[in-house]
Amino acid sequence: MQNQESLALQLASYKAGFIGRAPAQRVAMMEAATAQLKSSGIESNALKVGDRAPSFSLLDAKGEQVSLNHLLEQGPVVAIFYRGAWCPYCNLELRAWQAQLAELKSLGATLVAISPQTPDNSLSTTEKNALAFQVLSDSDLAAAHGFGIAFTLPPELVDLYSSVGNNLPDSTAMANGRCRCRRPL
Numbered sequence: 001m002q003n004q005e006s007l008a009l010q011l012a013s014y015k016a017g018f019i020g021r022a023p024a025q026r027v028a029m030m031e032a033a034t035a036q037l038k039s040s041g042i043e044s045n046a047l048k049v050g051d052r053a054p055s056f057s058l059l060d061a062k063g064e065q066v067s068l069n070h071l072l073e074q075g076p077v078v079a080i081f082y083r084g085a086w087c088p089y090c091n092l093e094l095r096a097w098q099a100q101l102a103e104l105k106s107l108g109a110t111l112v113a114i115s116p117q118t119p120d121n122s123l124s125t126t127e128k129n130a131l132a133f134q135v136l137s138d139s140d141l142a143a144a145h146g147f148g149i150a151f152t153l154p155p156e157l158v159d160l161y162s163s164v165g166n167n168l169p170d171s172t173a174m175a176n177g178r179c180r181c182r183r184p185l
Contacts, residue, residue, distance in 0.1 A: 007096040011089055026160060033154050045148040053079065054146030058114065058136040061123035066112070066136055075108040081149060084117040085125040086161065094129050101133055114138050 019027055047053065057067040071077045080097060082090035094113060104111050111133040115122065122135040136143075144150035 007093065010092050010096075014088060014092065029156060029160060033157050036154070037151060040151065042149065042151055047147050053077075054143070056138075056143040056146060058138055058143060059119045059122075060137075061119055061126050061135050063119050066134060071110050071112065074110060076110070078104060078109050078111045079143075080111070080113050081144065081147070082113055082115050084115050085121055085128065090115075091125075091129055094125070094131060098129065098131050098133070110134075112136055114143055116141060116144070 053068060055068050057065050060066050068077060068079075080093070082094060084090065097111060097113070101111060112135075113125075113131070113133065114136045115125075116138055117125070118139060119137045122137050125131070126135045138144055141150045
């Protein structure tokens with residue numbers, strides 16, 4: 001991505017602001033969860049560059065089925081995963097991808113974003129971020145599992161997010177009462 005440095009600066013700036021204003025206990029809990037996720041080996045289980053992507057069929061923001069096989073008939077596909085509309089880091093990244101959309105299209109590629117959130121929440125994400133690419137709902141985590149990037153968000157983080165107004169069970173896929181998400185915090 002051409003604006004990668006700009007995105008990196010935006011992400012670093014947001015994180016620094018968050019650390020400066022959030023209670024230390026909350027920051028520590030989130031950093032511990034991130035460290036735990038990294039130590040779980042998830043990165044070694046994830047698909048690597050050159051690996052064949054698993055086939056998937058997911059609902060878009062309007063509730064219509066979109067299959068990877070159909071998208072591939074039109075050319076290369078760039079599939080990005082994000083946690084959901086509630087994640088400010090993800091929203092920054094989605095907007096950075098939007099800024100690169102014309103370049104991707106000029107190369108013949110299709111961009112899709114995938115999250116565990118419901119189609120209604122995907123529609124909100126699309127509208128809020130003025131996205132001109134498809135936002136897909138992986139509510140059963142089939143695509144995330146296929147890419148080797150599904151993980152269970154610790155219950156204490158689900159509670160923490162709920163305490164600040166992000167009710168993940170209402171907006172994302174749930175398994176055994178715990179939110180399952182797809183990327184490091």
